[in-house]
Amino acid sequence: MSHEDILNPKVMPEEPEKATLEGKNKFLGFWFFLGGETVLFASLFGTYLALKNSNNGGPTSEELFGLELVFIMTMLLLTSSLTSVYAMYHMKNNEFKKMQIWLGITVLLGLTFLGLEIYEFYEYIVHDGFTFRSSAFGSAFYTLVGFHGGHVLFGLLWIITLMARNAKRGLNLYNAPKFYIASLYWHFIDVVWVFIFTVVYLMGVI
Amino acid sequence: MSTTIAQNKGFGATLWDYLTTVDHKKIAILYLIGGGFFFLLGGLEAMAIRIQLIKPENDFVSAGFYNELLTMHGTTMIFLAAMPLIFALLNAVVPLQIGARDVAFPFLNSLGFWLFLFGGILLNCSWFLGGAPDAGWTAYAPLSTTQPGHGVDFYVLGLQISGAGTLMGGINFLVTIVNMRAPGMTYMRMPLFTWTAFVTSALILFAFPALTVGLFLMMFDRLFGSGFFDANMGGNSVIWEHLFWIFGHPEVYILILPAFGVFSDVFSTFSKKRLFGYTAMVFATVLIGFLGFMVWAHHMFTVGLGPAANSIFAVATMAIAVPTGIKIFNWLFTLWGGNIKINSAMLWSLAFIPSFTIGGMTGVMLAAAAADYQFHDTYFVVAHFHYVIVGGVVFGIFAGLHYWWPKMFGKILDETLGKITFWTFFIGFHLTFFIQHFLGLMGMPRRYWVYLTDQGLNTGNLISTIGAFFMAIGAIVFLYNVIITSIKGEKVGGDPWDGRTLEWSIPSPPPHYNFKQLPLVRGLDPLWIEKTEGRKGMTPAEPVGDIHMPNPTILPFVMSFGLFIAGFGFIYQVDDASWLSAVFIGMGICLGAMFVRSVKDDHGHHIHKEDLDKGDGL
Amino acid sequence: MAENTNSINTELDYHKKKKKEEMKQQVITFALMIAFTIIAFTMVVSGLDKLFIIPILLVLAIVQVIFQLYYFMHMSHKGHELPAVMMYGGFAVAFLTVLTLLVLVWW
Numbered sequence: 050m051s052h053e054d055i056l057n058p059k060v061m062p063e064e065p066e067k068a069t070l071e072g073k074n075k076f077l078g079f080w081f082f083l084g085g086e087t088v089l090f091a092s093l094f095g096t097y098l099a100l101k102n103s104n105n106g107g108p109t110s111e112e113l114f115g116l117e118l119v120f121i122m123t124m125l126l127l128t129s130s131l132t133s134v135y136a137m138y139h140m141k142n143n144e145f146k147k148m149q150i151w152l153g154i155t156v157l158l159g160l161t162f163l164g165l166e167i168y169e170f171y172e173y174i175v176h177d178g179f180t181f182r183s184s185a186f187g188s189a190f191y192t193l194v195g196f197h198g199g200h201v202l203f204g205l206l207w208i209i210t211l212m213a214r215n216a217k218r219g220l221n222l223y224n225a226p227k228f229y230i231a232s233l234y235w236h237f238i239d240v241v242w243v244f245i246f247t248v249v250y251l252m253g254v255i
Numbered sequence: 256m257s258t259t260i261a262q263n264k265g266f267g268a269t270l271w272d273y274l275t276t277v278d279h280k281k282i283a284i285l286y287l288i289g290g291g292f293f294f295l296l297g298g299l300e301a302m303a304i305r306i307q308l309i310k311p312e313n314d315f316v317s318a319g320f321y322n323e324l325l326t327m328h329g330t331t332m333i334f335l336a337a338m339p340l341i342f343a344l345l346n347a348v349v350p351l352q353i354g355a356r357d358v359a360f361p362f363l364n365s366l367g368f369w370l371f372l373f374g375g376i377l378l379n380c381s382w383f384l385g386g387a388p389d390a391g392w393t394a395y396a397p398l399s400t401t402q403p404g405h406g407v408d409f410y411v412l413g414l415q416i417s418g419a420g421t422l423m424g425g426i427n428f429l430v431t432i433v434n435m436r437a438p439g440m441t442y443m444r445m446p447l448f449t450w451t452a453f454v455t456s457a458l459i460l461f462a463f464p465a466l467t468v469g470l471f472l473m474m475f476d477r478l479f480g481s482g483f484f485d486a487n488m489g490g491n492s493v494i495w496e497h498l499f500w501i502f503g504h505p506e507v508y509i510l511i512l513p514a515f516g517v518f519s520d521v522f523s524t525f526s527k528k529r530l531f532g533y534t535a536m537v538f539a540t541v542l543i544g545f546l547g548f549m550v551w552a553h554h555m556f557t558v559g560l561g562p563a564a565n566s567i568f569a570v571a572t573m574a575i576a577v578p579t580g581i582k583i584f585n586w587l588f589t590l591w592g593g594n595i596k597i598n599s600a601m602l603w604s605l606a607f608i609p610s611f612t613i614g615g616m617t618g619v620m621l622a623a624a625a626a627d628y629q630f631h632d633t634y635f636v637v638a639h640f641h642y643v644i645v646g647g648v649v650f651g652i653f654a655g656l657h658y659w660w661p662k663m664f665g666k667i668l669d670e671t672l673g674k675i676t677f678w679t680f681f682i683g684f685h686l687t688f689f690i691q692h693f694l695g696l697m698g699m700p701r702r703y704w705v706y707l708t709d710q711g712l713n714t715g716n717l718i719s720t721i722g723a724f725f726m727a728i729g730a731i732v733f734l735y736n737v738i739i740t741s742i743k744g745e746k747v748g749g750d751p752w753d754g755r756t757l758e759w760s761i762p763s764p765p766p767h768y769n770f771k772q773l774p775l776v777r778g779l780d781p782l783w784i785e786k787t788e789g790r791k792g793m794t795p796a797e798p799v800g801d802i803h804m805p806n807p808t809i810l811p812f813v814m815s816f817g818l819f820i821a822g823f824g825f826i827y828q829v830d831d832a833s834w835l836s837a838v839f840i841g842m843g844i845c846l847g848a849m850f851v852r853s854v855k856d857d858h859g860h861h862i863h864k865e866d867l868d869k870g871d872g873l
Numbered sequence: 874m875a876e877n878t879n880s881i882n883t884e885l886d887y888h889k890k891k892k893k894e895e896m897k898q899q900v901i902t903f904a905l906m907i908a909f910t911i912i913a914f915t916m917v918v919s920g921l922d923k924l925f926i927i928p929i930l931l932v933l934a935i936v937q938v939i940f941q942l943y944y945f946m947h948m949s950h951k952g953h954e955l956p957a958v959m960m961y962g963g964f965a966v967a968f969l970t971v972l973t974l975l976v977l978v979w980w
Contacts, residue, residue, distance in 0.1 A: 056858075063888055067952070070434065074359040078430040080956035081460055084963035085422065089464035091967030092501070095974030096472065096483065096494055103489025105482070120914050127910065131903040134945050138896050142889060181481055185490035188481035192472070207853075214854045223856065236946045240938050246910075247934040251917045255926055433955055460959070461966045493978050501970055548966055552977070560977050 056222045061143040066229035068222050079230040083237050090241050093196055094248060097189040101253070105184030108177050110253035119250045122165050123242065129158035130239040133232045140228055145219045148228070152212055155235065159205050166198050190249070197245055200238050207231050275807035277361035278767050282368050283346035283663065287656075289372050290339030296379070297331035298730055300324045305687070305723040308716045311708035318704040322389035323406065325702055327379075329392030330410065333506070334417055335375040337648050341513045342367075342424055344655045345452050347663050349428060351758035352449045354437025354776060356769050359430035360423075361805040362852070367424040369815035374417025377822045381409035391702065393499055396484035396492035400476045405826050408477055412822040415470045416815070418463055425459030428452055437757070438796040439776035443537070446756045446780075447530060450537050451516030454544040455509050461548065462505035469498035478829055493558060500551035508547040511643065512540060514607075514651025515582060521604045521658050522586050524752050526593025529780060532585040539578035539585075546575045556627040565624040572622035579615055583608060599673030603654035606681050607646060614642030617692065632702075635695025641688045653677075653733070661751045665763045666744035672736035676729045683725025690715045690722075755780035760793045768802045771795075771867050802862045810848045817844030902944045909933045 055069075062068045067076055101110060136151035170191070173179040181191045208231050215224050264272070273281060303324050307315045316324065350358055358364050381387045388410035390399035399407045432445070432453045445453075473495065475481040482488025484495050523530040530536060552560060552568040560568075586608060595601070617639040621627055630636055653676075660668045694715045699706060706712045750759040757774060758765075760782045772795035778784050785793055821841025827834040913933050916926050943949040948957055 060885070074430050074434050077433060077955060078360060078426050080953075081426050081429050081959045084956075084959035085426070085460045085464050087960065087963030087967045088461050088970065089468055091963075091970045092465050092468035092498055092974075095971040096468070096498075098971065099491060099494055099974045099978040100483065100489065103482075103491070105487075105489040116914060116918065120910075123910055124907070127903070127906055130941065130945055131899070134899050134903075135896075138892060138899075141892055181475075181479065183488075185482040185485065185488045188472075188475060188483050188488070188490070192475065192481070192483075210850065210853050223858070233946055236941055239945075240941050243934050243937045243941070247913065247930050251913060251930055252927060255917055255920075255923050429959075457959070457962065461962060465970065491978050494974060497970075497973055497977065501966075501973075548969065552973075559980065561980060564977055 058222065061220070062222075063141075065140065065143075065220070065222055065225035067226070069226070072222065072226035072229075075226045075230055079233055083233065086237065090193075090196070090244075093189075093193045094244065097193045097249065100185040100189040103185040103189075105186070107183045107187065108179050110186070110190075110249075113173060113177060113179060114250050114253050116250065116254065118165060118169055119246055122162050122169075123246050125158050125162045125165070126239050126242050129155045129162070130236055132158065133235045137229065137232050140220060140225060143220060148220070149212055149216065152208055152228075156205055156208055156212075159201055159208075159235075163198060163201050163205070166194070166201075194245060194249065197238070197241050200234075200241070204231070204235050204238055207234065272807070274812050275809045277357075277365045277805045277807055279346045279350050279358045279361070279364060280663070280765065280767070282364055283343045285368050286339045286343035286346060286371075287663075289368070289375070290336050290343055293331050293335035293375055294340065295730070295734075297328050297336050298727060300328035300331065302723060302727055304328060305720040307704070308706070309720040310717070311710075311713055312705045319386070319389065321704045322702075323382075323387040326389050326391055326394075326406075326410075327382075327387045330378065330388070330414070331375075332644075333392065333510075334414060335371070335378070337510050337644070337652070338421060339368075339371055340652045341455075341510060341648075342371075342421075344448075344513060344517065344652070344659065345424075345428055345455075348655075348659055348758055349449055349452045350431060350435065351662070351761065351765065351769060352446045352756050353432060353435060353440055354757050354770060354774050355431060355435035356773075356802065357435075357805060358427055359434055360427045362808065362811065362857075363423045363427050365808070366811035366814060367420040367427065369811045370420025370423070370818070371417040373815040373819040374413045374415070374420065377416060377819055378409050378413025381406050381413075384409075393503070394473070394495075395499075396473065396476070396495040397486070399473065399495075400484050400492075408474075408826040411470050411474045411477065412825055415467065415474070416818050416822060418466055418470070419818075420815075421459055422463045422467075425456040425463070428456040429460065432456075437770075437773045437776055440757075440781075441776075443534070444776055444779050444781070446516075447519035447533070447536055447540070448513065448516030451512040451519075451540055454540050455512045458505045458509045458512070458544050458547060462502045462509065465498050466502035469495055469502065472498070474825070478825060493555075496555055496558065497551075500554045501548075504551035504554065505544075505547045507640075507643070508543055510648045511651075512543065514648050514655075515540065517651045517655040517658065518586060518604045518607055519589075520756065521600050521654050522589045523780070524658070524754055525596045525598070525601045526590050527596075527753075528589055528593040529755075529783075530585070531588035531591075532581070533779060535581055536585050539581040542578040543575060546571060546578070550575065553622055553624075553627070556624045557631045562624075569622050569624040573619055576615060576619050583612060598657070598670060599668065599677055600654045600657035602674065602677045602681075603650045603657065606677070607650040607654070610642060610646030610650065610684070613689075614639060614646050617642065630695065632700055633695035634691040634699045634701055637701050638688045638691035638695060641684075641691070645684055645688070653680075658752070659758075660740075661747050662758055662763050662765070664741065665746050666740050667747055667751055668740050669736050669744070672732055672739070676733040676736065678729075679725050679732065680729030683722045683727075683729060686722025686725060687719050688722070690718045694719070750782075753786075755783035757781055757793065760785075768804060768862055768867075771802075772799055773797050799864050799867060801864055802867070803859055804862060805859045806857055808852075808857070810852050813848040814845045817841045817846075817848065820844065899944055902940050906937050906940055909937055 067073050132151050132155045136148045136155060139147040139151060179187055181187055211224070211227055211231055273285060276282060303316060304321070307313050307321055346358075346364070350356070384405065386404050386406045388394070388406040390402050390407050390410075394407060394410060432449060436445070472481070472483040476483050476485060482490040484490045484492040486492070519530050519536060550568055550572045552564060553572045556565050597605070617635070621630055621636065621639055657668055657673055660666065694712055697711060699712050706716070747763060749762045751763070752759065757776070760774060761770060774781065774793035775796035782793065818841060821838050824834050824837030824841055828838065913930055916929065942960065947953065948960070
């Protein structure tokens with residue numbers, strides 16, 4: 050059996066993302082990477098918490114943050130998490146078209162989220178004069194939330210690349226692990242956001 | 256075998272072969288060359304430091320240059336010499352010890368190496384571009400954030416790039432050890448070197464992200480006007496110290512654990528005995544890794560964290576002496592009653608025990624927070640960490656190189672030269688650093704450019720410098736040994752030491768697929784088990800078949816080179832905004848290579864079973 | 874051969890059904906997550922006492938994260954033992970890091 054045949058079986062196995070050794074390696078390696086990312090974001094959260102009252106005479110978190118936008122952003126990202134679960138559900142059922150559709154919705158939700166975040170930053174900078182350089186609080190806020198935003202951007206580029214690359218040839222055992230770990234990444238982005246909206250925004254206004 | 260093929264090719268082809276290789280054995284050689292080069296560079300810096308301190312009020316180097324030397328000596332030795340040399344051993348040995356044909360992520364493995372190399376080159380470019388970093392290897396803020404010039408910027412960007420490579424290496428070895436073990440190789444049958452590689456990789460995974468963030472914050476402060484560590488903007492420099500040591504303390508265990516693994520394998524091989532207390536050794540390794548994350552603030556006792564915090568971290572630090580003690584005794588019991596053969600690898604290992612124990616003992620002294628107020632920032636600390644890092648890590652690397660050199664290159668390093676290296680280096684090491692304990696207790700502060708003549712420090716410093724010259728001679732003899740062995744050394748078979756573990760069951764150097772048939776592992780020291788039952792080699796676990804191997808690729812080199820360019824852009828955009836174009840070009844190259852990697856399918860290739868027998872040296 | 878495909882088909886049907894049930898669970902999980910988020914936001918808007926809200930907010934966040942990890946990211950499935958070890962390792966270091974930066978930076 051040639052390599053091509055192995056990667057394109059007649060019947061998709063139960064867990065296509067872990068059917069090959071490469072897939073197993075990717076799966077495990079990516080989870081381990083997420084373990085490391087946890088520490089990365091913890092360091093950023095810790096820095097933010099240490100500096101959140103260091104507003105240097107500028108606006109405080111109570112004065113700055115409004116909850117309406119954050120609520121909408123949270124809903125968008127949460128929903129995108131569910132849509133990527135749907136995508137993986139269809140991947141396991143070997144329904145490539147449906148998977149692409151759900152991934153497409155995920156991307157749209159993620160893009161809207163990113164747009165709103167950029168709008169939010171723009172408002173702070175232009176209307177409140179609150180920038181990366183105005184205080185240690187500003188530096189810490191933009192770094193933490195910006196790192197998360199950077200992850201969203203990277204995740205979007207990743208998923209779009211995967212969708213475009215595989216649009217014509219459909220699902221096989223070579224790309225199934227790639228789709229799967231991209232969805233894991235997307236969920237992890239949501240995990241981080243749960244803490245951001247809780248610790249930064251909600252706890253920032255009370 | 257792969258090297259003989261390489262020798263028949265032209266220089267250009269060989270170079271291309273190494274630039275594009277994803278073979279863990281060749282990457283090990285690359286790490287060895289890269290790490291060895293930086294080790295010599297760091298050694299040169301150390302010699303300049305010691306010559307400056309040979310007599311009171313010396314003016315061999317200027318004060319500013321002295322600061323650059325001591326900063327670069329520490330940074331180079333930790334990040335660019337010790338880490339890659341450890342990775343050289345991991346790459347050369349771990350896949351062979353677990354019976355794997357390659358690592359889990361050959362591409363990432365190669366990317367990790369090139370990131371390290373380009374990060375190291377970027378950092379060392381600072382020498383020629385207005386001065387090297389000069390804020391100490393710990394780069395404490397606000398000194399580092401307010402230091403003029405670009406030195407510290409090179410530190411930040413260089414370490415950021417090479418640190419990313421290390422993180423990839425860590426994940427790679429974790430997955431390799433979990434997923435790629437040969438049939439029958441359970442966790443509790445893995446050689447101790449593999450176990451230490453596993454724990455070290457886990458430590459890398461959890462420790463390096465803290466450094467990544469710390470370096471980002473420092474980069475933002477220095478290059479983009481943020482205020483994390485700037486008290487004027489409400490920042491706090493203690494954050495840097497925490498982030499640095501949350502990484503920095505596990506880092507020393509990242510370095511020492513693989514050395515422990517080397518000694519365990521060497522002791523058991525050359526005592527012809529199973530490692531004493533294998534289970535306890537594994538347990539102690541895991542425990543050291545675990546405790547390693549709870550002790551970082553012992554570097555910060557004098558910062559003023561308060562008595563409660565200091566006490567907690569003092570007790571946690573002292574607790575590490577327990578698993579380490581378990582190890583020391585297990586090594587001694589492995590030797591006890593063994594059929595001991597003393598050669599260079601064994602000499603380094605035997606010398607390690609007393610040397611490292613002295614370092615461990617001063618470690619417990621330093622862990623006593625109240626006493627640390629006296630020791631802090633004196634030569635006592637310098638003596639302590641050189642005893643654990645040279646007496647532990649460097650001895651371990653030398654032992655490992657002597658032990659595995661035949662596996663890596665098919666030739667045994669010359670024994671006479673090896674013994675000369677050992678004795679000069681060993682005597683030089685104790686001469687250099689033992690006296691520094693007392694210099695420290697007499698109050699000589701570390702990192703000072705000069706000392707005065709009437710303070711009783713003259714003789715001690717003179718002795719220390721003489722010792723440093725001995726160490727330098729030892730290192731040069733080792734280099735000579737490497738060259739002479741590669742020219743004149745005789746070829747040896749696959750198992751020159753009468754070894755116990757899987758790497759000795761295949762030819763030296765191994766074919767690029769390592770194992771023609773994956774071996775069936777039936778216990779700890781699998782090769783030894785087969786030998787005691789009268790078999791020559793391992794029982795195969797599979798019939799001879801086609802072997803799937805990854806394809807070579809230039810992309811890791813390109814990605815790292817892109818980040819290298821972007822690094823210069825980040826550093827110089829503060830002077831001139833047009834340097835931002837270098838950032839975009841560099842990042843564009845890197846992301847473009849990532850994109851190519853992503854869209855271009857790479858299925859690897861098959862070696863057909865008919866071709867396997869050719870040149871099989873067994 | 875025919876029997877073989879038949880048994881594969883029944884097996885596939887079985888798995889399909891199982892996945893469908895799991896998908897239902899995921900939707901319920903999602904509904905709960907939305908509910909938690911709404912509770913968290915309303916509590917903050919309602920202006921209750923700080924000492925009362927903060928612990929509840931943190932608990933809600935942690936439960937949401939557990940949902941994400943165990944249901945959306947399938948950590949409850951078999952074969953996730955090592956990912957779980959590494960995630961908990963990460964959380965332990967993360968906890969120490971955040972705690973330290975909270976209490977051992979200013980004094």
